[in-house]
Amino acid sequence: MAATVDSPDTGSPSAPRPAPVPWVAMYHSVGDCSDDPYRITVTPARLERQLAWLRRRGLRGVSVADLLAARARGEGRDLVGLTFDDGYTDFLTGALPLLRRFRCGATLFVLPGRLGGENAWDPLGPRKPLLTAAGIRSAAAEGVEIGSHGLTHIDLTGADDATLTAEVAESRARIEELTGAPAEGFCYPYGTVDARAVEAVRKAGYAYACAIDPGPLTGPHALPRAHVGQNDTAWRLHLKLRLHRLRRRPVEGV
Numbered sequence: 001m002a003a004t005v006d007s008p009d010t011g012s013p014s015a016p017r018p019a020p021v022p023w024v025a026m027y028h029s030v031g032d033c034s035d036d037p038y039r040i041t042v043t044p045a046r047l048e049r050q051l052a053w054l055r056r057r058g059l060r061g062v063s064v065a066d067l068l069a070a071r072a073r074g075e076g077r078d079l080v081g082l083t084f085d086d087g088y089t090d091f092l093t094g095a096l097p098l099l100r101r102f103r104c105g106a107t108l109f110v111l112p113g114r115l116g117g118e119n120a121w122d123p124l125g126p127r128k129p130l131l132t133a134a135g136i137r138s139a140a141a142e143g144v145e146i147g148s149h150g151l152t153h154i155d156l157t158g159a160d161d162a163t164l165t166a167e168v169a170e171s172r173a174r175i176e177e178l179t180g181a182p183a184e185g186f187c188y189p190y191g192t193v194d195a196r197a198v199e200a201v202r203k204a205g206y207a208y209a210c211a212i213d214p215g216p217l218t219g220p221h222a223l224p225r226a227h228v229g230q231n232d233t234a235w236r237l238h239l240k241l242r243l244h245r246l247r248r249r250p251v252e253g254v
Helices: 044-056 064-072 090-101 133-141 161-179 195-203 234-247
Strands: 024-027 060-062 079-085 107-110 145-148 185-187 208-210
Touching: 044 060, 044 090, 044 234, 060 064, 064 079, 064 145, 064 208, 079 090, 090 133, 107 133, 107 185, 133 145, 133 161, 145 161, 161 195
Parallel strands: 024 079, 060 079, 079 107, 107 145, 145 185, 185 208
Antiparallel strands: none
């Protein structure tokens, strides 16, 4: 029988290896992807297959807040974060019914400065409508975590001080007034982030923030995410998850 490996200074069993940075999937629109120059859309049928793939692997999608809370308890290795950026109206019709069916949670990052507007920041289109205040409240009532994507979807790394404060702090205040609940999460528009933006988000009181590939800034206020699109079959998702686990070393706080 093999002997237990003990810590050399305490004699207690060695602590388990810390988990890598949690895997967080980045979605946007869920609907018709026939005109999709930025690859931001998945069809409901594709999302259904992707959620089914998670279940087959013994994984479950949850909000980022729930994912981080589980990790803080030393749990949650069977959880992945599901995020939906921009707050498109098709979240309610294309994504939410499937999230309910698979008993998944999610975080929806919205733009309180563009309520009921459209994705004017995408010059190539197509134009996609954004949720109204009532639509956001409807999502929140279904248990979806509502976070901020800034006020108007601008690159924060090029913003002056006043604009940066408004995009980060004012957007949080507006969301909390709209939903009546704390807005704990932020998402950097375009995924672009620098130390100044991270500090503004931290100062505004957010518990965490999502980026895409923040490199050395990786931490609770700059979490990496994996883009998930229409072409992501089960095999591609497997590769993305495996690559994440190989690349992302443990980081304090996450």
